[in-house]
Amino acid sequence: MxxxxxxxxxxxxxxxxxxxxxxxxxxxxxxxxxxVSFEVKPGETVGIVGESGCGKSTLARLILRLVEPDAGRVxxxxxxxxxxxxxxxxxxxxxxxxxxxxxxxxxxxxxxIEDAVAFSLLVHGAGRSDARDRARALLGRVGLDxxxxxxxxxxxxxxxxxxxxxxxxxxxxDPKLLVLDEPVSALDKSVQAQVLNLLLELKAxxxxxxxxxxxxxxxxxxxxxxxxxxxxGQVVESGTADALAEAxxxxxTQALFASAPSMDPDRRMxxxxxxxxxxxxxxxxxxxxxxxxxxxxxxxxxxxxxPPVAVAADHDVACYLYDAATAVTA
Amino acid sequence: MSVIALPEHLSTVAGAPMSYWRTxxxxxxxxxxxxxxxxxxxxxALSALLAPWIAPHDPSAGAIRxxxxxxxxxxxxxxxxxxxxxxxxxxxxxxxxxxxxxxxxVVVAFLVGTVLGVIAGYAGGLVNTLVxxxxxxxxxxxxxxxxxxxxxxxxxxxxxxxISLSIVFIxxxxxxxxxxxxxxxxxxxxxxxxxxxxxxxxxxxxxxxxNILGPVLVFASTQVSLSIILxxxxxxxxxxxxxxxxxxxxxxxxxxxxxxxxxxVPALPGLAIFVTSMAFNLVSDGLRDAMEIRT
Numbered sequence: 001m002x003x004x005x006x007x008x009x010x011x012x013x014x015x016x017x018x019x020x021x022x023x024x025x026x027x028x029x030x031x032x033x034x035x036v037s038f039e040v041k042p043g044e045t046v047g048i049v050g051e052s053g054c055g056k057s058t059l060a061r062l063i064l065r066l067v068e069p070d071a072g073r074v075x076x077x078x079x080x081x082x083x084x085x086x087x088x089x090x091x092x093x094x095x096x097x098x099x100x101x102x103x104x105x106x107x108x109x110x111x112x113i114e115d116a117v118a119f120s121l122l123v124h125g126a127g128r129s130d131a132r133d134r135a136r137a138l139l140g141r142v143g144l145d146x147x148x149x150x151x152x153x154x155x156x157x158x159x160x161x162x163x164x165x166x167x168x169x170x171x172x173x174d175p176k177l178l179v180l181d182e183p184v185s186a187l188d189k190s191v192q193a194q195v196l197n198l199l200l201e202l203k204a205x206x207x208x209x210x211x212x213x214x215x216x217x218x219x220x221x222x223x224x225x226x227x228x229x230x231x232x233g234q235v236v237e238s239g240t241a242d243a244l245a246e247a248x249x250x251x252x253t254q255a256l257f258a259s260a261p262s263m264d265p266d267r268r269m270x271x272x273x274x275x276x277x278x279x280x281x282x283x284x285x286x287x288x289x290x291x292x293x294x295x296x297x298x299x300x301x302x303x304x305x306x307p308p309v310a311v312a313a314d315h316d317v318a319c320y321l322y323d324a325a326t327a328v329t330a
Numbered sequence: 331m332s333v334i335a336l337p338e339h340l341s342t343v344a345g346a347p348m349s350y351w352r353t354x355x356x357x358x359x360x361x362x363x364x365x366x367x368x369x370x371x372x373x374x375a376l377s378a379l380l381a382p383w384i385a386p387h388d389p390s391a392g393a394i395r396x397x398x399x400x401x402x403x404x405x406x407x408x409x410x411x412x413x414x415x416x417x418x419x420x421x422x423x424x425x426x427x428x429x430x431x432x433x434x435x436v437v438v439a440f441l442v443g444t445v446l447g448v449i450a451g452y453a454g455g456l457v458n459t460l461v462x463x464x465x466x467x468x469x470x471x472x473x474x475x476x477x478x479x480x481x482x483x484x485x486x487x488x489x490x491x492x493i494s495l496s497i498v499f500i501x502x503x504x505x506x507x508x509x510x511x512x513x514x515x516x517x518x519x520x521x522x523x524x525x526x527x528x529x530x531x532x533x534x535x536x537x538x539x540x541n542i543l544g545p546v547l548v549f550a551s552t553q554v555s556l557s558i559i560l561x562x563x564x565x566x567x568x569x570x571x572x573x574x575x576x577x578x579x580x581x582x583x584x585x586x587x588x589x590x591x592x593x594x595v596p597a598l599p600g601l602a603i604f605v606t607s608m609a610f611n612l613v614s615d616g617l618r619d620a621m622e623i624r625t
Contacts, residue, residue: 064525066524094526094527097526098522098525100522102518105517106517106518107519108519108536108540108541110540111536119523120527123523123526153350166522169522169526173526
């Protein structure tokens with residue numbers, strides 16, 4: 001396991017200012033992403049799961065440098081993404097692409113879908129007819145016949161078809177890494193399955209690496225090799241998809257699995273699902289951010305955030321229940 | 331007015347749907363009110379343009395003995411004004427002035443306002459604050475008052491009218507362009523373009539302008555009627571076009587005292603202003619419906 005990671009983030013942090021009042025002074029900070037570190041190896045699919053508002057989408061934008069982080073580092077393919085020169089950044093962007101969540105807002109209503117896909121190629125200096133041919137070929141690959149759909153506008157397509165266009169647009173530059181931000185959440189269940197299978201096929205065909213973001217644990221389990229569980233801007237547990245499904249350690253992960261609908265009666269857990277909404281990320285709880293909703297909260301949880309502890313190979317949990325000093329087994 | 335849906339057979343012929351502009355043209359061709367108003371506008375514009383050739387008399391040649399002749403007088407179809415000048419000729423010539431004074435400021439405001447609005451909206455931050463708060467200063471005055479104040483300071487004459495009205499309309503266009511820009515800027519297709527490495531200019535050109543020019547154009551077209559009325563108002567007050575040139579607002583002013591002698595003739599320039607601005611309003615209404623972008 002000494003393969004160099006394709007993507008590495010170290011202590012990524014992004015707090016958004018909330019401005020108010022006459023002078024537009026910063027009144028508070030939304031702590032969207034707080035000290036998130038992880039690695040993605042070439043060819044793997046890392047799933048990121050968490051409730052809405054936990055900073056998943058911000059994390060996606062930080063990785064691709066669509067949003068500048070307040071602190072932390074990002075390395076992609078051995079390069080320090082946050083410090084490269086603009087020209088080099090443009091070249092790097094070809095290798096890391098994003099598929100968006102909203103199939104409606106993510107396509108320009110004034111461009112035909114072949115033009116939407118070809119646009120990225122034109123940006124990188126391809127000729128007009130060459131770009132169009134490659135765009136049409138890729139549309140065919142994602143399951144949209146270019147002769148039938150190439151000249152159509154987004155409003156003439158269904159949500160699933162638009163998401164295929166989004167995937168084609170992201171792939172047309174031949175990237176190494178695809179960050180998928182809730183790519184199937186806006187779609188019907190039956191269409192979800194088609195799009196997920198398309199993504200898995202494309203990954204095998206093109207030797208892609210995925211960072212797959214979703215709030216849907218079933219989807220994450222289906223596609224991911226490794227999973228990060230996020231809660232209020234922080235990673236609370238990370239491990240292989242199998243390890244997490246077999247033996248989730250963090251109380252939040254356990255609650256997530258308990259609340260995910262399952263068709264298999266044996267997989268239903270006795271643990272109570274979590275109640276209530278996540279606390280406001282403007283003013284997160286001290287110490288462990290999950291303690292306000294945690295069934296196992298201890299006094300020390302309020303003092304300081306628990307550091308990640310390795311409970312098994314490649315399985316880390318940020319919870320005092322697994323701290324050697326506390327030595328309690330849940 | 332409701333948006334007219336495209337019939338299935340038209341949008342799917344041989345897998346080649348209509349382009350955006352053809353769709354707009356198709357929707358317009360279905361909108362009878364807009365077609366009639368548009369034809370009327372065309373007629374007014376043509377008659378103004380052709381005034382030197384179709385006007386039966388010299389618009390500034392008076393006849394002392396034939397003052398305030400009623401509508402239908404032989405050789406003076408629409409009567410004469412208080413100096414015995416032919417009303418039809420003066421209305422035709424006056425239309426040129428009024429249309430120039432009505433359209434030019436809006437065109438200038440559309441160009442300048444869109445540029446400023448897009449810059450403010452896309453740059454955000456300090457640039458936005460600077461541009462938008464400056465516009466707010468102009469916004470603090472009612473349009474009429476601002477036009478009168480600037481015209482009063484610059485003095486009468488057509489060029490000064492154009493300048494003052496442009497200043498009145500620029501802030502309005504900036505506001506619309508800025509809010510449209512901010513809205514489109516936040517959409518995911520702009521982020522996608524950024525993620526593919528597109529430059530600011532490429533994003534503005536292919537993604538932003540294409541999506542905001544329609545709404546801004548429609549807004550600007552609604553302002554034409556107001557501009558016509560303001561231009562006429564300025565010359566009515568003696569701040570716009572100077573006599574003896576014919577201009578509808580000015581004609582209204584000089585004929586005002588004659589209203590007790592002959593009520594119909596003094597009403598004619600007013601009617602011309604009303605019909606023209608109404609036609610502009612109806613056409614811009616139709617444009618708004620036809621240019622709606624489907625998402």
